[in-house]
Amino acid sequence: MKQQKHDDRDIILDSIADGVFTVDGHWIITSFNRAAERITGVKRVQAIGQKCFDVFRADICQTACALKHSIETGNEIIDRRINILNDQGQTVPISISTAVLRDKNGRVVGGAETFRDLSDIELLRQEIRGRYTFEDIISQNHDIHQLFEILPDIAASESTVLIEGPTGSGKEIFARAIHNLSPRKKNKFIAVNCGALPDSLLESELFGYVKGAFTDARTDKPGRFALAQGGTLFLDEIGDVSPSVQVKLLRVLQEKQYEPLGGTTTQKADVRIIAATNKNLQQLTSLGRFRDDLYYRLNIVKISLPSLAQRRDDIVLLAEHFIRKFNVKKGKHIEGISAKAIAILMKHDFPGNIRELENIIEHAFVLCRGKEIRPEHLPLELAGNIDSGHLMEVKSINIMRDQNEAGIIKNILLKHSGKRSAVAAELGINKSTLWRKMKKYEISYPPDDQTEQ
Amino acid sequence: MHKIAIALFGSRVSPRFDCAPGFRVVELDNGTINSSREVYTENFNAAQRISKLRELGVSTLICGGIDMFSAGQLDHHGVKIYSWITGEAQDALECLLQGKLQPGFMLAAGGRCCGRWRFRQGRGTGPGSGFGNSRGGGRRKGWYNP
Structure with a gap:
């Protein structure tokens, strides 16, 4: 009879899309539904009988347990945002609601918590806001972990940073991570691609202009330096900047001031510069194409990012990350990538680096109708790379x-x-x-x- | 000299490395406890915790859940991690000193292992999982099948 009651309760709980667990008065889990298994990664048979904090692993468990608060005060908590650590060591954002469980005499016998996975929403929000921290950079590579070690110190300093690395190696994400870790994080991070703009336009983009500076300059327009005031200005492809703009940039770096186009008043620039390039700036200075005084001003702290071919150990991790991302963006439920497809990726040189890998996964998402990305879903030029000899080798x-x-x-x-x-x-x-x-x-x-x- | 840090939540192993309010740091000399003290890490972020443990010269860590970033960083610095441990901190330490502790142990009263955490399909952060004590686990079914 009691068993039947338990089975009925489990059927009801399993039909709920949100995670649900209940605890007794000693914080021991007494029920754990299927959605809870999915979100936490812990199986019901293991969760039941364990302390809730050992299973749930929420950031508030040890300091401000919501369930404890509800049981002690009788007040329910609704839609509170917290995060938990799942079985794969990933932080999962969730929203929780709590309730008190009472027996027929009104005595408190435990509590119930329901929780909803917000990973998809958070992933999209992060994409839009671009608020990356260095903990969001996915890598198990030795060189990247060495960078992680010095990144907090770099962020805390006010020094200009030069990031060197091939195209698509994640220079902007590193720059954003430095900004979001720095004391300037409450102010703006402004990115400018110096290589994408013609010379005259770049100057007005960076420094702004005043009314009447040129035909059609009908109002004052603030430049990127003004917009980034108090924050960080990211100058991508700095190696492509013309000599005339180089002189102006040098002045800002030296004197922390500039004049907008056509302006007569000097503006103060309280901006931290992070510059990035896929070129060898030192080589460009020896060729006379980049001012060496500007190079030394930029090269106070230098970060060199490896290409994806130099961090092959990250290919699988990154591919899985992009699968998660595109599952959310495209509403698909692809579970992973086959061993043969991984073998093809591992053989590829990735001249376009991480961006190329992302594009390859996006391409596969278009063609893949099943649950696994297979070699036939990869771009043709890539699938052509693999010969049967290589597959034999892997085998x-x-x-x-x-x-x-x-x-x-x-x-x-x-x-x-x-x-x-x-x-x-x-x-x-x-x-x-x-x-x-x-x-x-x-x-x-x-x-x-x-x-x- | 060998230093072991145990992430604490009261007298238990903290369920999360990055949220543990403190660590018990035990210094061993020839397998016997030379000294033991508590270090407080409330409001420390993961990077600050890692740098604190490095500063203390910790070479072994016992903790509950650990995020991929912290596990990767500690592994990079050669710290041996016994992660996903649940139970009393003292029991975990004794189990380690007896050479019996393994990642994922559920410890019952007296330090007896009453089971191991089994996770769903996919990469865990347990042994052979690509992070932590050994590398290269990659994709496979749950890292422990009884």
Whole structure:
């Protein structure tokens, strides 16, 4: 009867699209619905019986638990925005509502919390606002992690930063991350692509103009320096700037002041400059195409970003990130990318770097109707890169690895006379993993040939 | 000399590295506890926590959940991470000193392991998952199947 009641309750809870869990008076989880499993990544069978904070892992659990507040005061909390940490180590923004559970005598017996995943909304909001922090930069690459280490110090300083890196390597995201980590984060981050504008237009864009400065200048127009006042100005493709604009930029950097086009009054520039280029500025100075005094003014702190080909270990991570992003943007539910498609990506040189990878995934989203991106969904020129020889190579590497592993297990089994616990301990795996591997490689102890003898 | 930090939530292992109000830092000398003290990290962001642990010379970390960024940074600095541990901090420490602790352990009273966290399909931050103690786990089914 009681079991039937529990089953009915689970069916009802599972039909709810939001995550729901309930706790008793000791913060032990008593029910956990399917949506809660999906959002947290924790299975119901594991969640039930555990302390709620060990399962939910919300940022408020340890300081301002909403459920505790509701149980203590009797006041419900509705739509409060917090974040939790899911099973993959990702921070998931959610909104929560809490309620108090009472028995038939009105005594408090626990609490219930419902929560809604806001990841999709937050992802789009971040895209629009461009408020990236360096924790949003996806990488497990050694060089990038070395940059992460110095980024907070760079951000805290007021120094001019020069970011060098090939096109599409994420220079603007790094610049935004520096700005959002700096004391200037409450003010604007203004980006200008210096290479995209002709000389005369760039000057008026940067410094603005006053009424009457030229034909059609009917009103004063503030430049990007004025707009970025108190904030950060990101000058992309600084290597493409003409010598005349270089002189003006040098003056702003030296004297922190400038005059708008046609203006007579000097304006103060309280702006931090972050410049970026895909060219070798030092080389350009030796060729006389870039002023060396400007180069030294810009090159106070230099960050060099590696190309995607130099950080191949990030390709899978980045591809998965773009799949998540396009799932939200395009309303699809693609779960991942096949091993063969990954092999193709790993072989590619990515001259367009991360931007090219993003475009490749977007292309695949157009063609993919299933749940997995496969080689046929990749652009033709890329799929043409892969020859059967390479696939064979990938396959044979896997076979070699398996053969190696099987050989090692066999040797250690012999060494310990088949004692599974000793073998598992030496291999640093648990007994059930050892059992699975023995089953996979069809290893038995004593060996089959020995038994036959 | 070997230093172990345990992310704390009261007397328990904190469920989140980036939200732990403090750490217990234990100094070991030849496998025995030489000293133990608590470091407060309330209002510290992830980067500040990592730099604090590095400043203290911590080489092993016991914590509950840990975000990918922190796990990657700590791994980069050679800190061995026992993540996704739940239970009493003292039990986790004793379990580690006995050489029995493994990532994902659910510790019951007395430090007995009463299970391991099993997560859904996909990359976890457990062993062999691409971050933390070992690299290259990549995509696979839950990292622990009983």
